[in-house]
Amino acid sequence: MKKIAIYFLFIFGLQSCAVKNNPHDLLSRLVKRSEVGAENMPNIIAAVYSPYFNAAFKKPTFPNNVITVEPGGEPIQNAIDSLEKMGGGTVKLAPGHFLSGRITLKSNIELQVQQDAILEFKSEIEDFLPVVFTRNEGIELYSLGACIYAENATNIAITGKGKIYGPGQGSVRERTMTHDVIENIVDHKTPVDQRIYDGKTADFIFPPALIAPIHCKGVYIEGVSLAQSAFWNIVPTYCENVIIRGISINSIGIQRGDGIDVESSRNVLIEYCSFETGDDCIALKAGRGYDGLRVNKPTENIVIRNCYAKQGHGGMTIGSETAGMVQGVYVHNCVFDGVDVGLRFKTRRPRGGGGKNILFENIYLNTVHSALRWDMLGQALHVGNQADRNFKVEKNPLTPRFSDIEMRNIYIENAADCIRIEGIPESKLENVKISGVNGKGKRFLVARDAKSITIQHSVFAVEDAEIDTINVQDLNLKGIEFNRTLNF
Secondary structure (H helix, E strand, O other), X not given: OEEEOHHHHHHOOOOOOOOOOOHHHHHHHOOOHHHOOHHHOOOOOOOOOOOOOOOOOOOOOOOOOEEEEOOOOOOHHHHHHHHHHOOOEEEEEOOEEEEEOOEEOOOOXXXXXXXXXXXXXXXXXXXXXXXXXXXXXXXXXXXXXXXXXXXXXXXEEEEOOOEEEOOOOOHHHHOEOOOOOHHHHOOOOOOHHHOEOOOOOOOOEOOXXXXXXXXXXXXXXXXXXXXXXXXXXXXXXXXXXXXXXXXXXXXXXXXXXXXXXXXXXXXXXXXXXXXXXXXXXXXXEOOOHHHHHHHOOOEEEEEEEOOEEEEOOEEEEEOOOEEEEEEEEEEEEEEEEEEOEEEEEEOXXXXXXXXXXXXXXXXXXXXXXXXXXXXXXXXXXXXXXXXXXXXXXXXXXXXOEEEEEEEEEEEEEEOOEEEEEEOEOOEOEEEEEEEEEEEXXXXXXXXXXXXEEEEEEEEEEEEEEEEEEEEEEEEEEEEEEEOOXXXX
């Protein structure tokens, strides 16, 4: 272990010059809480810029056919099926309370949950049968799928100012698999069409997400409020051209109640969404372990902007299922205020893949634990001895890797650790550039198993300015100022 105290920074010239920008200047340049989140979504979709790809994101259009469903009227699925025969259109849910089993969207259909409409899903396993093809925590199988599901559909939408609630108390929640990690339950050598979990083949099921299209093109989700999920809330999987905007998600107290999880999808825009979650707010994933390697589909070409996280485990998370790789990600102009960890990269030795070509810019963070966090080891509860960096593991097909990550203009109002890095000895975190940080917290930097890390032109007001490193090469600090008296 190597620790460098703050006065050594001056002796060795790591603090080569004072930072010229005033910390108050950065704060004035960032978006405000009053400018982000669902309440501030504009009607139009502004032009999208990314350093990694070019895409024009536009609102979809649908045929003029409209069916309005009243509470207690015909089943919602019947209206969808009728519109499908007509070539598509819009199903409008009138104000009132709807109780439904699984809904399957079809091509060229918009489900509009109007203001004062509440769409609640039933709570028993039989309400989500027969099983459908899905991906649960990065592994393909057949189970309950999602409350709102779609497969191989084109041009679909869920819109409106209404509310969507997941299942209440019943067999769906009571029989959800919680006793082990999924890769120990679903053998990757078993053919996918034989991985059936319908409540009969085993005494447990894999719970339905709230909204989860799979193999779809042209997915548009706007305006609705989501709560009471049994699992992840919005999960586009193997999808292309996805827009998610103006969504409010509340899953506080719900284990694995992630907000938006993008799974092996490409060309995705997430903007003006608000989160209060029981797990990660936004997570980018790409499959788990050998099953994820078999599928080998990345999550790529992602833009996330103007989002507001009030509570959650991670404000913005890459992983931990990354077997197909997460790449080409641009996150900017977001406020993550009150989350456990701000910007988090997590993978595990037995899960494969990783991420590269990722840029964060103009981000406001107020965190309970770490502000900028790389966690590639995980917990023994999930991966056993492999969670210990001293447990020797040779490089293998499941060895993950994170590299080529940049962060610019990051304001940290509070954190236990401003920057905390835990790579793995056999695959170091590599080529990370952090600049323009104004950070306040307890500790400046803890780093394990990393290479080519640059932190520059930043100001930190920390109680502990020691640099705590193990197995770190090419750590470059340029233009760093420490001042405990700074009041950001």
